[in-house]
Ligand code: AMP
């Protein structure tokens with residue numbers, strides 16, 4: 363099977379890596395790809411935002427399946443354009459991708475579909491930010507949550523106990539021509555669950571947990587994600603079934619009934635609160651870096667699953683099966699991230715990192731003509747470790763990170779730490 367993957371980040375490297383592991387191995391192409399992807403697929407020099415170029419490339423290659431990785435081209439209509447040109451596309455239409463592209467619209471869909479989520483107020487005027495915060499959080503006994511309405515790569519959200527900071531963020535976003543959503547604070551552990559849909563049916567993958575804050579102990583600003591792990595030994599039994607019934611299927615049904623079916627992956631970002639599961643956010647694509655750990659554990663064919671969804675009948679695909687082993691990924695980020703990240707530094711030690719048994723996913727890298735690998739983004743690498751326990755997987759990922767040299771880079775040493783400790787304690791009880 364010939365497959366074209368659009369994108370250039372760690373998520374797309376992980377997707378390509380997992381597609382390459384299918385048997386028979388597919389003929390893989392990427393646009394534009396990155397140096398890590400280039401080891402597994404033929405890369406074509408077509409940018410993520412060049413929709414005309416993507417259609418022209420697809421016409422030239424004639425792939426059986428096109429997978430659109432990032433949200434920006436989806437929201438811009440890449441899947442629509444490629445479908446109009448006659449290709450089977452894994453990725454939602456621009457209209458359906460508004461679930462990610464507009465937090466206000468996502469709230470409206472959730473309300474219509476009775477999907478449990480945080481109470482929210484949309485605000486488009488600077489002077490209305492403060493009254494909205496008072497309305498949503500009158501007792502000021504929990505943090506304030508203010509979210510930019512449009513795409514912000516995970517960085518448009520401020521969760522803070524500081525009312526002044528919450529007001530300032532809202533006003534800044536509105537002042538720059540945007541609007542915000544002021545939300546009720548959701549307390550409880552977060553879960554990312556990817557739900558594959560053909561527009562009608564829904565198949566959940568294995569849940570993962572992401573670490574959004576830049577600093578250890580969940581401190582510092584929000585990022586796109588600093589690490590992830592799967593499985594979640596602490597998650598309640600039947601979580602996937604519950605999310606399917608209360609969140610994913612009603613949302614997919616709602617979009618289908620509006621005549622804008624969602625074909626692709628509905629990323630359900632959830633909080634498991636004392637009052638039950640609540641949606642924190644929807645995304646219209648695979649999560650990054652959660653994909654790195656979820657796909658690492660997928661034991662059943664991946665390409666055929668995506669193709670069946672793209673063709674509109676998931677019943678053609680084998681139900682996902684999972685390896686028992688745990689996977690942990692730790693992100694190596696450039697100094698300055700999630701602010702202005704410093705790029706262009708040489709990266710060495712990838713061989714030594716992989717000698718630990720971990721593997722390295724490239725997220726923000728570029729190669730010089732002489733082959734020197736350099737940092738070219740905020741999140742530069744994701745090191746993925748596996749093992750029979752979260753502790754073992756974590757140790758492997760961290761050993762891999764320690765083997766890599768990248769001036770000024772930083773990572774979180776506490777990814778999956780608590781879950782690994784809890785898992786080890788529970789195993790001790792059983793023994
Ligand atoms: P989002 O882009 O909406 O996923 O927000 C990014 C991160 O901010 C989430 O993963 C949460 O950690 C945090 N967050 C967002 N909304 C809420 C909320 N209503 N309550 C608590 N934390 C939130």
Ligand code: GLY
Pocket residue numbers: 516572586587645648649650651652
């Ligand atoms: N890791 C969070 C996201 O992909 O949005």
